[in-house]
Amino acid sequence: MTAASALPFLPELVLVCGALALFVVALGDDREGAARLTAGITAGVAVAAAVLCLGQNDVLFSGVYRVDLFSQLLKLVLCAGLALTLALHRRVDDIRQGIRAEYYLLLLVCVLGLCLLVSCIDLVAVVVALELSAFPLYIMVPMRRERAGQIVQMESAIKYIMFGIAANGIMFFGMSYLFGLAGSTSIPVIAARLQPLMDSPLVIAGVVLTCCGLFYKLAVFPFHFWTPDVYQGAANETAGLIASLPKLGATAVLVRIVALVSPASQLLPLLLSVLAVVSMLYGNLIALRQTDLKRLLGFSGIAHAGYTLVGLVALDRAGYAAALYYTIGYLLMILACFVVIAAASNDGINLRLTDLAGLHRRSPILAATLVVGMFALAGIPPFLGFMGKFSLLSAALAKGHLALVVIAVINAALAIYYYLGVVREACFRDPGDLPPIRVSWATRGACVVLMSSIVILGVVPASLFEMLATSLGSVGAALP
16 A cells, blocks of 8 residues: 555544554563553644544545545544543553553454444444454453442443344344345445335335444434443443444444435434434433433433434435434533543442532633533533534424424423532532642643533534535445
């Protein structure tokens, strides 16, 4: 591979080299500091490589891997997300001593799998990339340090793996339908050969079953059962990773798969609408009763997965762009919340809502970050969450899904209650004997970047939204 031909693949090559370097670092004893430095340098170089490759277009590896604006833009977001996620890992005291270097290695391999995933245009390649991104997470969950009487991380890991296996089995069955109907595993070829059969129940069944593995990643009902338990059982840093980056990869592949169906289809939008409504209602109603902050965000994530499906219901470019825009926004919003959780947690323990009391006095920058994150998740203007929900609802309404839009608005109003409950604890409660929180410069920088991004992309969303809409032109012929 020459230097010119390697340029479109440069972000992945950087991550591969970083992972190999971390593998060598992890061979030694007590190499946490070196591993953290290596991961940080790799993330920074990967972001620069992703920016450099934004204009690249190529098809690699015998037609199973496409480099275009769509994939390169998402790789830039994933690499930036990796850099922000590492800000949560200023220390990993809640990971067992002796395996912390391996923890950073698994983190890089996971993001490498996600970067590969957004470029895959073949079902076999999608499966390989999906598993490459998933297996490190399965291992990272039980790596949490054990405490007296605490085995919840082991239970969480078992649930995470078992639900993942079940969802993947259903996804493979759906892929077999698509392969049997089209005689190919190439997604562009499948789209071309199934054009005369787009309204066939077999095609719809194949698409829906294939999407099940991706619904699991997004925590869409009924593939959501693992979510609150894994969030609660995993270390704060691991939960922040699981809650953010994999959802963008899943949404990108969902767009490719759903685009196989004709925009005139009636059955698939109905199925997606039902899943969206149930996910929103279930997630928001159960979140109202939560006192553990990570479990609250877990149930909230189920509701936000439902909002993402609202954009896919439109089956057009505006809806797909809205779903991607909202997922990128959710990545920033949830990372803002987990930066606060990781920094405010004492010795890595899970935070209850009452542990946030007086946060505005104990650490003003963490309180500001939490307020911005919660307001954005609630969809309050002028933050990114408001514009994300607005774009989703506009796309669905343009296609006549009025009832779905009304239910989504009601759910958005319902969610405001528990989000403002978190803000009330942080900003209007007395801290009592809770001590001040020392915040590292890396965490302060991450807070500033996240708050700025949430506000700027909420106030001026046009550039990102138009770039996403333009990039969708290469996704499939079915996009109107």
